[in-house]
Amino acid sequence: MTAPHQTLPLNPSTTQDSIPCWSILGAGSLGSLWAGYLSLSGYAVQLLVRRLALSDQTRSITPYQGERLSYPAQVSDIQSCADRSIQQLIVATKAPDALPALNAIRPKLADQATIVLLQNGMGAQQTIAAQFEQYAVLAACITDGAYLENSQHVIHAGKGLTRIGGLNQKGQAVEQQIAEQLQKTALQVELSQPIEQVLWNKLAINIAINGLTAVHQCLNGALAEPDKNQQVLQLCLETEKVMRALGLTVPEQGLFALANQVIAGTAANRSSMLQDTQKGQPTEIEFINGYLLRQAQHLGIDVPYNAALTAEVLQRFHQAR
Ligand SMILES: NC(=O)C1=CN([C@@H]2O[C@H](COP(=O)(O)OP(=O)(O)OC[C@H]3O[C@@H](n4cnc5c(N)ncnc54)[C@H](OP(=O)(O)O)[C@@H]3O)[C@@H](O)[C@H]2O)C=CC1
């Protein structure tokens, strides 16, 4: 049953002048989730989309275990956004789209702009931090689950944690202030440094689970079956080798034990990569197993399981592109 539709007013204690504005690039699941929560907490929110639809201005969210709420958000196409007007930008595209989307919006960034990256995986964040070094660049590692019921309504399906930290010096200079803004929303947000280690810990889990669920077209829980679990083990051993060679800390219980905990805890999940393949969308494989592979090649470490898995996902699901 659909809960009654309510509208929450902007926080009356904030004035038009003092409301920080957030621009969100990409109005998919996570972009809409953050737009909803930021907007309901009194921030001015601008959602930036590629193609504007008439229905776009009406937006709603079902908060985690809550009731459906409407939220005010201005939806604009990128072209109509004024040059140098964006002060605080959240990039909520998939990993392969993040750099092209940011390049398209570059002229719209204010000189002192802050950029917060929400992508899964690794690689996009590092490239962007290097190519946008004059801006404050931060990365977030997110364990919430959200999906769009339709283009205007987002469901917060799984309550998680957002760890955030600056990727470059300018990002680190503002990370506290950005985390405090986000902590005023219903999202659970923690400042975490070094953020690279946090991103790697999540990457390691995605390396173990996502690609395999795509090639086997199975739920996360099926990876506990002995034949598939052997593949999880090999992927984890290769990841540990690369992490150690990079001077990163491998979680104390070992990646295989950790991956099996996540597999058990998310047994009924369709991983994000399985969902991408089922929707016929490009996957984030190049930013997950593919990223590990590139790091390993650089270090001269052999990672045959990750190499084979990356090749199989690319060959089976990216061929038509
Ligand atoms: N959803 C979730 O629960 C979670 C997602 N993540 C990660 O967050 C990231 C975003 O995921 P998610 O929200 O699910 O993805 P979605 O596919 O739902 O949303 C991505 C959005 O980006 C938009 N987009 C792509 N390129 C551009 C562009 N050039 N300009 C403007 N918009 C653009 C797409 O627009 P269009 O419709 O026009 O294609 C789409 O609406 C991924 O890296 C994902 O792994 C992490 C944790 C949880």
Ligand SMILES: CC(C)(CO)C(=O)C(=O)O
């Ligand atoms: C942890 C996991 C594998 C949960 O499904 C995930 O992050 C994803 O699907 O991308």
